[in-house]
Structures are given as C-alpha cells and as structure tokens.
Amino acid sequence: MINLSVIPKEPGCYIYRDIEKNIIYVGKAKNLKKRISSYFSKKNHDTKTQNLVKSIFDIEFIVTNNEIEALLLESILIKKHSPKYNIDLKDSKNYAYIYISEENFPRIGISRNKSEKGKFYGPFISAKERDYVLDILKKTFKIRSCKNMQKRPCLRHHIKNCTAPCTGNIASKKYLDQIKKAEYILKGNIESLISKLKDEMIIKSKNLQFEEAILIREEISAIENLKTKQNINRQKNYDEDIIAYIEKDGNIHIIVFNVLKGTLYDKKYFKFEYVENFFEEFLIQYYSENRPPSEIIISGFPKDFEDFSKEYNPNALLEFLSKKRESKVSFKVPKKGEKKELLNLAMKNLEILVLGNDLKVEALKNKLMLENPPKVIECFDISHLSGNFTVASMVQFRDGKADKKNYRRYKIKTVTGIDDFKSISEVVFRRYSKLLKENSKMPDLIIIDGGKGQLSSAFYELKKLNLKIPVVSIAKREEEIYAPGTENALPITKNEKASLFIQEIRDEAHRFAITYNKLLRKKDLIK
Structure with missing residues (x-):
C-alpha cells in the first residue's frame, strides 16, 4: 500500500504498480520523496497522469548514489518492463x-x-x-x-x-x-x-x-x-541529431533527423500522449536504444522541462548521454546558420506530417477571406459522353482530407444534350434542398468545377434556397478561381497552397464523376 512517509529524499528510481501488481510506470528523481509526493499533491495533472495516479496501488523505490545512476537504471527498467504509462516509442512510419x-x-x-x-x-x-x-x-x-x-x-x-x-x-x-x-x-x-x-x-x-x-x-x-x-556532403567531422516536436490535441509528435558527418541519413517519427516532462523521458528512452550523437540540435526545451530542471539538474541528463556515447554530448539551440536551417527543415517536415491538412484549410480560409476555416467542403463536377450518360459527382472533404462515406453521385434527370450550366443547377438544387428537408448541417464551402457560367448557375440555386454558403469555381485551363459577383479571377496563383488544395478536391470530384459515367456506359453496353 502507499506510504509516502517511508520514501527517502535521495536520488533514485520509483516504480508504480497497479492492484494486480503489474508495473505501470517507472520514473527517476533527484529527490524521490519530493517527486513522488507531487503526484498526489498536485491537482492540475494532464488526463493521462490523472489516470496513472488513480491506478497506483503500490510504490517501490531504488535509491542510487546519484542522478546518473538513476537515469541508467530507469532506462533499463523501462526497457525490461515496458510499463503502460511510460511513452511507447514505436516508429510510426515505414519509409522505403x-x-x-x-x-x-x-x-x-x-x-x-x-x-x-x-x-x-x-x-x-x-x-x-x-x-x-x-x-x-x-x-x-x-x-x-x-x-x-x-x-x-x-x-x-x-x-x-x-x-x-x-x-x-x-x-x-x-x-x-x-x-x-x-x-x-x-x-x-x-x-x-x-x-x-x-x-x-x-x-x-x-x-x-x-x-x-x-x-x-x-x-x-x-x-x-x-x-x-x-548537396549531401557538408564537411563535418561530427554527428548530429536534429529534434523537433509539436503538441496537438493532447498528443506529442516528435521527429528526429539523424545526420552522420554532415549527411542526413535517417528520419524517425514518434507520436504519444502528452505527459509531464515528456521531453526528458523521450530523450532517455530514445538514447537508451540509439547511440547519442556528439550534438543534439533542438529549438528549445518545453516549459515543463525547464520547470522540472529547477529541481532536477539538466547536466545529469547530459552526463547520462555522454556515458552512453562514451564521449561528450551537448545540446545546441541555434539562432541562425546551417544548424538553424536543418532545424527549420525538420520542423517543416513535421508540420507537413502533423499539420498538413490544417495548413491547407487555413490557407484556403485566408485566401478566400472566409470568417471561419472551411472544415467541410463539397465539390461538384459534371461528366458526359457527347451529351449522353450525363452524371454529376459530389465529393466531400472534411478537415482537409477526403471523407468518402459522404460522396454522392447523381444521374442528371432534367437536362438533355450538352448543358453543363443546367446540369450544375439541377444537382446543386437536389443536394441542398434535401439537406434542408433533413435539417442536416450545411458545408462551409462549395466548389464548382468550371468557370463563371457554372458558378452563376450554382449561386442562383443557392439563392433560391435562401442559403448563404460561400461558393467558388475553378476553371481547368489556367486553374483560375472565381467567386460570385467578381468579373475577374481571384488573385490566387495556381501554385499557391490554397489553389493546390482546391485543385486536389476538384480532381477527386472529376475522378469520381468519370468513374460513374464509365459504369453507366458499361451497363448500357452489356444490356
């Protein structure tokens, strides 16, 4: 059972067990009593730590002579027991x-x-x-x-x-x-x-x-x-790891670039739930499995690491890493130059990996001057073969990525021959009159594949339904983007992030429409 009075004020490792005697967490501290007591006295823990505290049934501790021994012991124990509440460092991607x-x-x-x-x-x-x-x-x-x-x-x-x-x-x-x-x-x-x-x-x-x-x-x-x-030969005689991290939705995303004598030769990505002092725990676990380089390049330490460093000597961490390497290891926080460029590159890769869809949505919001980010976008395209088998597609993108369960396809019923304007009118009216009838949520943005004519047709149907949904169209030849009431295309070049996102959505609508058109033609041929 838990008895905090017997815990010494010495450096060492502590082990938390649940009611079934399973090891659920391993930690280390400069002052075991102070560190362990903080779990039970502090009120504003993150969710994962709260769950950990609720699960603690028994505490063990191992006193060491110093912090370095505690670090070494902690890494051995985590590797041996893989406790539930210690972060799980499994590389999240299989690169070629x-x-x-x-x-x-x-x-x-x-x-x-x-x-x-x-x-x-x-x-x-x-x-x-x-x-x-x-x-x-x-x-x-x-x-x-x-x-x-x-x-x-x-x-x-x-x-x-x-x-x-x-x-x-x-x-x-x-x-x-x-x-x-x-x-x-x-x-x-x-x-x-x-x-x-x-x-x-x-x-x-x-x-x-x-x-x-x-x-x-x-x-x-x-x-x-x-x-x-x-440009891989940067003349260097030492090794570096570049580490960048992002916190998003209660999770930590970390990327590690490994640089060997100036050559970027590996990249690893990790994701785990946020826990207090995650950065220090990450470094200990990661370098328990990997040889530390002579330099670890970071953008800075997280605030909780800096707070923790007031009671825990960060030099102990460097000593631990240096012992693992068997030579000196140092942290670098570059402000400019080549190391800063490498750090920026690592962060850019991480942002694309973690925030890529968010960045696309935000870029579209800014370029179209929308009040809110267009989290739900619907796009329409018309497909036919010389006026026959005319169909329409509607694809939906949610939070920047395709939401295929909400795709819809339509046979055009009221139009004969080639008339994309009337076809767009029909499908837009059918889609949003149905949503109104069902009292369903409307999209944040509508995209029409076509120029000003198709845009006007769609906008007219939305006005008839008294819907004030932002709508734009994209014309294929120059990828020009139009908005209702504007004579000229919007000042968005085709290589900008916002335009590329619209093109991505339009291309998916086009693919979906053609697939349906081909299906109808095949069925007719068989018939």
Whole structure:
C-alpha cells in the first residue's frame, strides 16, 4: 500500500504498480520523496497522469548514489518492463530503403521490409530523391535490379545499364567491386570514392588501358553530378541529431533527423500522449536504444522541462548521454546558420506530417477571406459522353482530407444534350434542398468545377434556397478561381497552397464523376 512517509529524499528510481501488481510506470528523481509526493499533491495533472495516479496501488523505490545512476537504471527498467504509462516509442512510419541483397551477384532495389537478408540504406524521406539516387547507382555501376537472374540478358544489358551477371560474362570480384562503390555513396563517403576512382583512372591511363579509364571517368562524372544534386556532403567531422516536436490535441509528435558527418541519413517519427516532462523521458528512452550523437540540435526545451530542471539538474541528463556515447554530448539551440536551417527543415517536415491538412484549410480560409476555416467542403463536377450518360459527382472533404462515406453521385434527370450550366443547377438544387428537408448541417464551402457560367448557375440555386454558403469555381485551363459577383479571377496563383488544395478536391470530384459515367456506359453496353 502507499506510504509516502517511508520514501527517502535521495536520488533514485520509483516504480508504480497497479492492484494486480503489474508495473505501470517507472520514473527517476533527484529527490524521490519530493517527486513522488507531487503526484498526489498536485491537482492540475494532464488526463493521462490523472489516470496513472488513480491506478497506483503500490510504490517501490531504488535509491542510487546519484542522478546518473538513476537515469541508467530507469532506462533499463523501462526497457525490461515496458510499463503502460511510460511513452511507447514505436516508429510510426515505414519509409522505403535502398536495398542491396545478400547474394553472389547482389541486386539493388527498394524495400520496406528490413527482415530480408541484405543491407539497407535510408530510409529516404523523399521518394523522388530515392528514385533518382537508385537510378544513378544502377546506371553508373551497372548493377542488376531483377529479382530472379534469367539465363539470357534483359533489355537493361542491351542498353548498357547492366553487366548481366546472368550470362556469366563478369567475374564475381569485379561485380562486387561495383557494389562496393554503390555502398560508398549510400554511406555518404562520396569524396573518398571519387579520390579512389581518380587514382584508378590515372593507373589505367599509364597502363594504356584507355577504354577502362574512360569508363572510370564517366563514373566520376556521374557521382559528382549526384553529389551536386543532393548537396549531401557538408564537411563535418561530427554527428548530429536534429529534434523537433509539436503538441496537438493532447498528443506529442516528435521527429528526429539523424545526420552522420554532415549527411542526413535517417528520419524517425514518434507520436504519444502528452505527459509531464515528456521531453526528458523521450530523450532517455530514445538514447537508451540509439547511440547519442556528439550534438543534439533542438529549438528549445518545453516549459515543463525547464520547470522540472529547477529541481532536477539538466547536466545529469547530459552526463547520462555522454556515458552512453562514451564521449561528450551537448545540446545546441541555434539562432541562425546551417544548424538553424536543418532545424527549420525538420520542423517543416513535421508540420507537413502533423499539420498538413490544417495548413491547407487555413490557407484556403485566408485566401478566400472566409470568417471561419472551411472544415467541410463539397465539390461538384459534371461528366458526359457527347451529351449522353450525363452524371454529376459530389465529393466531400472534411478537415482537409477526403471523407468518402459522404460522396454522392447523381444521374442528371432534367437536362438533355450538352448543358453543363443546367446540369450544375439541377444537382446543386437536389443536394441542398434535401439537406434542408433533413435539417442536416450545411458545408462551409462549395466548389464548382468550371468557370463563371457554372458558378452563376450554382449561386442562383443557392439563392433560391435562401442559403448563404460561400461558393467558388475553378476553371481547368489556367486553374483560375472565381467567386460570385467578381468579373475577374481571384488573385490566387495556381501554385499557391490554397489553389493546390482546391485543385486536389476538384480532381477527386472529376475522378469520381468519370468513374460513374464509365459504369453507366458499361451497363448500357452489356444490356
């Protein structure tokens, strides 16, 4: 049972158990009594901590000589018991890796499954960048990419992009030399590879092996182009982790960029419920499983960490990290320069990942000068084949993403031939007169696929129904956006976030309409 009077004022770890004796939380403190007492005396805990306190049936503690020992012990206990109320650090995304198989003649390709036998490089944040790197490596070093080696060469060999080990025309050693060159690049050792190749080229030239020297020169040129495109070689002799975090809806989202000797080589994303002192607990758990770098770059410490640091020495955390690394670790809070740019990049990636849909909705609100963010958007499109099988689609986006359960499709009943204006009038009237009859909630914004004519038709039907819903249209050719009562298009360029969001919604409505049109035509053909 809980007896706070026996808890010492020493540093150490505390263990909370529930009524079934299960370990539900492990923590550490500079002053065990003060820290444990705060759980029961403080009134304004977050929801998760309140639930934790309600579940505590018994408390154990282990006194240590100092805070460093407490940190080390805490990390061991959390790893061993995986308590319910400690944050669960499971990487939330499976990004693709460049993969080199473990075979006599290895192949190169893309994989998300690290259980395969072979070597993995990445993960790559950008699919475009990953594919570019893979393509350069395959062409430059003529590595096979086929899953099964056939008995005769494929097209890649005929266009001189593969040495075709399937034919037996290349020795294993020579092929593996090419694999090693690719691995040099994937590990970020571009400069040393270029230097090595230049030495080889000089030797080949001196030995009058000019054809081979030319091939090496072409390899060097391709590698230098890759280096320029990626800009991955920041001349640094130390490693860095860049950590950015966002709190949203009671959850913490953290992104970690791993930089090895100037090369960004990995990205991890974590999500867990907000708990007090989450940042410190995250650092301890994460670096219990991963070797700390020499520098940890952050935008700043959360306020609860700063408050906690008044009673808990933050230098102890650095000592813990330094012991794990076996050399000095430091925190950096950059204000400008290259490190700040890396931090901004990490935050930008995190915002896109966590707040991407919110940012799109907010951009649309600002550009259309709406009073409130358009959380529910409905978009209409008309599709027909030379005036036959005329149908309409209505797609709904909710909180920035498609809400497919609320999609609707319509056969146009009152229009014959090609008349998009009347078709829009019919479908808009049918949709919103039905919502009125059902006393259902109206959307925050309506988008019409078309120009000023289609917009006027929709606006007229809304006026007839006495509905004051903001409505705009988007014309395909220049992606111009129109609003009722304006002669010219709104000053929104087609590459702006708001316009791109409208285009995304319009394209989905277009896809849905065409799918229905094709379905009707197919049914008619079968009939």
